[in-house]
Every structure is written in C-alpha cells, then in structure tokens.
Amino acid sequence: MIAIREAKTDADLEAWRSVRIAVLPDERALTVEEMRAQAAGDPDRLLLLAELDGELAGSGLAGRNSFGFAGLHPRVLPSHRRRGVGTSLYRALEAHALACGYTEAGTMVDDEGSLVFAAGLGFREVDRQVEQVRVLDGSELAPPPRDDVELFSIAERPELLEAAYPLAVEAYADFATFRPVTVTLEEWLRDDATLPEGSFAALSDGEIVAYSGLVRDADDPTRAEDGLTAVRAGWRRRGLATHLKRVELAWAAANGVRLVYTWTQTVNDAMRAVNEQLGYVTRQVCLTLLKELAP
Numbered sequence: 648m649i650a651i652r653e654a655k656t657d658a659d660l661e662a663w664r665s666v667r668i669a670v671l672p673d674e675r676a677l678t679v680e681e682m683r684a685q686a687a688g689d690p691d692r693l694l695l696l697a698e699l700d701g702e703l704a705g706s707g708l709a710g711r712n713s714f715g716f717a718g719l720h721p722r723v724l725p726s727h728r729r730r731g732v733g734t735s736l737y738r739a740l741e742a743h744a745l746a747c748g749y750t751e752a753g754t755m756v757d758d759e760g761s762l763v764f765a766a767g768l769g770f771r772e773v774d775r776q777v778e779q780v781r782v783l784d785g786s787e788l789a790p791p792p793r794d795d796v797e798l799f800s801i802a803e804r805p806e807l808l809e810a811a812y813p814l815a816v817e818a819y820a821d822f823a824t825f826r827p828v829t830v831t832l833e834e835w836l837r838d839d840a841t842l843p844e845g846s847f848a849a850l851s852d853g854e855i856v857a858y859s860g861l862v863r864d865a866d867d868p869t870r871a872e873d874g875l876t877a878v879r880a881g882w883r884r885r886g887l888a889t890h891l892k893r894v895e896l897a898w899a900a901a902n903g904v905r906l907v908y909t910w911t912q913t914v915n916d917a918m919r920a921v922n923e924q925l926g927y928v929t930r931q932v933c934l935t936l937l938k939e940l941a942p
Contacts, residue, residue: 818877
C-alpha cells in the first residue's frame with residue numbers, strides 16, 4: 648500500500664533529505680534549517696513523503712519556481728520504482744499546485760526513465776541546463792591583483808551581498824532561459840554566498856562591477872556549488888568573470904574543497920567557454936519540462 652503524507656517534523660525533513668541525496672547524489676541537499684527558511688518564504692511550498700508498505704519510498708516537492716510556475720518534483724528511491732509511488736506523489740503535488748491557483752507546472756529531468764515518466768504526464772521540453780564541474784588538487788593559485796578593481800570577500804564586507812543584488816537582477820535578466828528568471832532579495836540573501844569567505848565582489852570607485860558567489864554543501868565540505876557569476880554590462884569582456892572565478896577556485900582549493908560544480912544554459916556559450924578555460928568539464932545536461940495544468 649502507498650501512503651502519502653506531508654513532511655512536517657525535523658525527522659520527516661531528514662527523511663526527505665535522505666531521498667534527495669539517494670536520488671541526486673552529485674547535488675547538495677538543503678539542511679533542515681535551510682528547508683524551513685525556504686518554506687517560510689514560499690507559502691505554496693509543500694514537502695511530501697511516500698511510504699510503500701510502511702517503508703520510506705520517495706519524496707515530493709511543490710513550490711513557486713523562479714520562472715513563476717509551480718515546480719513539481721516527485722522522487723522515488725531506486726528500489727521502489729515502477730510500483731506507482733512516483734505517480735501517487737505527482738498527483739498529490741499537482742492537486743496542491745491547482746489548489747494554489749497555478750495554471751502551469753514545471754519539472755527537471757536528467758535521465759531517460761524520468762523523461763519517459765514526465766512525458767506520460769503531459770510535460771514537454773522547453774529548455775536545457777548544463778552542469779560543469781572542476782576538480783581541484785589543492786595547487787590552484789589566485790591571480791595577481793588587478794589595478795582597475797578592488798576585491799573583497801563577502802566575509803570581509805557582508806553588506807556587499809545585499810549591495811550586489813541589483814547586479815544579480817541585471818544578470819538574471821540576461822540569462823539565456825526560455826523565460827526570465829525572478830529572484831527576490833530575500834531569496835538572494837538566503838541562498839547565495841553561503842560560503843562568504845569564498846564569495847567575492849569587485850568594486851570600482853565604490854561601485855560593485857562584478858560578483859561571484861560560492862555555495863556550501865553541508866553534507867560534503869569537499870565540494871561546493873559555484874553560484875551566480877555576474878559582471879556589469881559596461882565591464883564585460885575585460886576578463887573579470889575569469890578573474891573572480893580564479894580567486895574563488897583558489898580559495899576553495901586552499902580550504903579543502905576538491906570539486907566545484909556550476910550550472911549554465913546550453914545556449915550560454917560565453918559562460919561555458921569561461922568555465923572551460925578554467926578547466927571545467929561537462930558532467931550532465933538537465934532538461935526543463937513544462938505542462939499546462941487543468942482541474
């Protein structure tokens with residue numbers, strides 16, 4: 648028998664995390680504290696647990712997506728697949744999205760089985776994201792300081808994270824995605840630069856002209872996610888993105904990080920080229936899928 652229930656307690660959230668880690672072992676998972684902070688900022692957010700004959704079998708997530716539609720993400724442990732758990736989770740998530748008033752839902756898949764499952768539910772591909780990874784051996788060195796900018800870590804100047812938000816908005820607007828990305832100031836302050844010592848802002852005459860953030864992995868401190876890298880329009884093509892990423896990678900290597908990964912769009916040739924120049928290689932391509940919701 649399949650049982651679906653909401654994840655509410657800390658123990659429930661740890662169980663939810665365990666499913667995500669099992670299904671997506673190469674990606675960081677939010678801590679329970681981070682999960683509760685996200686829930687506080689999204690009234691439409693719903694976390695579900697699925698049990699099959701009394702055993703943990705899967706989890707589900709529904710919530711507002713940065714593209715404005717409902718993100719629906721059912722996940723099933725490999726040992727419990729093809730037994731109706733994923734469908735049961737999805738139906739519960741979809742019903743929640745409809746109750747919240749959404750008319751569109753999106754999800755992401757990175758394997759053929761998940762794509763077939765999603766296509767059967769009516770999802771269609773609208774975009775593709777590329778994950779690139781950089782293996783560090785501890786020998787990475789920071790580049791010499793530049794004469795045209797001053798560099799500060801977010802740990803040194805915490806106020807720079809909020810000051811970088813307008814630049815982040817500018818960068819998100821330039822993303823080569825099928826729809827504009829929207830990130831609120833609350834989300835920006837909560838989710839980016841969670842490794843403030845390894846996140847940097849470049850200033851010219853007191854103005855932030857470039858930024859690159861590093862995000863921690865609470866379960867594996869030997870890996871980190873390279874978050875947003877942004878350069879103000881008038882300062883592009885001067886090597887600032889490469890410079891900040893080199894500083895960031897040097898800090899990571901000196902502080903025990905051995906793998907940095909980042910996401911970009913398949914059509915964002917410029918940023919992928921910057922990453923490749925720095926030694927990043929493509930690990931996977933993830934498909935963004937969308938469908939219309941109807942009662």
